[in-house]
Amino acid sequence: MSLGPVMLDIAGTVLSDEDRAVLLHPHVGGVILFTRNFESVEQLHALIREIHALREPRLLVSVDHEGGRVQRFRDGFSHIPPARLFGQLYEQDHQKARVLTRQAGWLMAIELRALEIDFSFAPVLDLDYGVSNVIGDRAFHHKPEIVAELAHAWMQGMADAGMAATGKHFPGHGAVAADSHHAIPVDGRDYNEIYAHDILPFRRMIGYGLSAIMPAHIIYDNIDRLPAGFSPVWLKQILRERLQFQGVIFSDDLDMEGASVAGEQYSDRARSALQAGCDMVLVCNNRTAAVEALDNLGEYNDPVAHLRLARMHGRGEVERQQLHSSSQWRQVTEHLDKYSANPTLAFDF
Template identity: 65%
Template sequence: MLDLSGTELGPEERERLRHPLVGGVILFARNYASPAQLAELTRAIHALREPRLLIGVDHEGGRVQRFREGFTPIPPMRRLGEVWDAHPQAARRLAHQVGYVLAAELRACGVDFSFTPVLDLDWGTSGVIGDRAFHRHPQAVSELAHALMLGMKAAGMAAVGKHFPGHGHVAADSHLAVPVDERERADLDLADLIPFRQMIDYGLPAIMPAHVIYPRVDARPAGFSPVWLQQILRAELGFTGAIFSDDLSMEGASVAGDVVARARAALTAGCDMVLVCNDPQAAQAVLNRLDWTQPAVSLARLARLHGRPGARDLTRLHEDPRYAAAMHAVGSIGGKTPELPLNASNDPCAQR
């Protein structure tokens, strides 16, 4: 999965995206000017190949929302956790509405999926996670993330949980350093792994592992570890969805060698798709030098992440009463009087 330099495809980028090793595109704020421009860009990307390239984006809300002007401001997930403390049922309903608005707007512009929700616990030590996390308590994270995923699914979009098995306990930022979490496996089982385990049981379609080393389990970062990805995530937890590496250009990935070695290590460990972002030369090096044949099972997992057909364009979406109600609910989050609980029969999670 590669990135782009601007708001439209250049000739070199078109050629690169046609390479057989490329399976997707990740978009950033630099690729966005307006909803109309974004829709045209995604149409151009999808027209390049058959089957179509996947298009993803980090669109979580709060400080990680790539598209702003013309999109509904999504609050940081911590706001939902704060509502949970007083009104868990209302928080679940609001999380469902957030997921619906987030996904419906992206699908209206042709984006297939978002790398959300964050399933890390808010231990109060990680600046890079911080208010991106729903809560400190695993059950709150699990239930809010489940509701968000159901809202996204209702809008035709798959969810990607991150950062397995939990990035919230370490202070170091894996963009800039190689974080090390010294806790025992049992400590992770009793806390950070709970949301991942429960979301897998709920049918989570995809997961992104952390560029964090857990030396009590394996000396390799989770995203390069067959222990974490094959023995624990696949065999023990029963995960059958897609696994995306985190960006291989991050400092947390440096322990695996140069970018080609990183890609090979992540794929060998069990990732179905690797991300190479913000470094066109590194991306080209992977395409030139990586010798890899994608297993059919990986292709099948990734194929499930294409956005559901039939998404409304933004004009029609804004005329939809369901969307208008959801957008109003999202706008209430963070205020003094967020929407209060409905009857349990109207709670999207209570029905499952």
């Protein structure tokens, strides 16, 4: 059984019989975890091991764990500061900001890998134009060159920990005020402006070897009438052909309002996203919708997508107790705590 094209969620802290049956569906390829799935570090590790043991190749286990506002697990995990902090530090000292950013990427990833989570959907490559509350301090900076440089350092830290990186939200979510979770945002800029600014971090990260990209549920109406995640223009012509991206394309959550233009039926949304160029679609917080999508994908099979998805499995083994006793973990947590509390401090490492 290969990895299917659908990633979904589970309701609680343990697998129910219904969960097990759904996760064995051939079109399932992964599970995304949320805060509700966490009770303790030990419980979470046991849950992930049970998910991984269900199938071979094992299902991908993922989480949104960027840091700042978007950090699903807190107790027993280090606090990861929001990306904006690293942009502020960059304005003081470029090199040391890159070092701290790489350390943060490593810390985020290594603590998840110690529980056998395959990957986190990070880093954010959006620009901070000061208009999007849903992005805001999740962005490293407003200058695309700085975003690319710091995101590269973050990705290097993730790679050091054995985790693949996912850049989001292609081609850029930062220039619209509307939140695609609750609205259908429209970005009226022309392609040349988007390419020169918002796409620059994606283009550079692709050159650095970025493993995966998540497109935005935003309509760029001067380029296509469909949101980027459902648009062959954005995914096939621009991302695959023009930018030569060879990694995984994950849809954003199909239960978001920004995805509603692709159809009322979730099976229609899933098919549209896959036909547009996505390798895997996310259907979160709506089990009925997830099952509808699974049961109506027919004989869908994409061997190239299977190969891409297999590369998202985490690499290496990490023992949590040994990690916490290591000098590297202690030094990195000390650095991040110090500069999170006061980003204006002079660097001393």
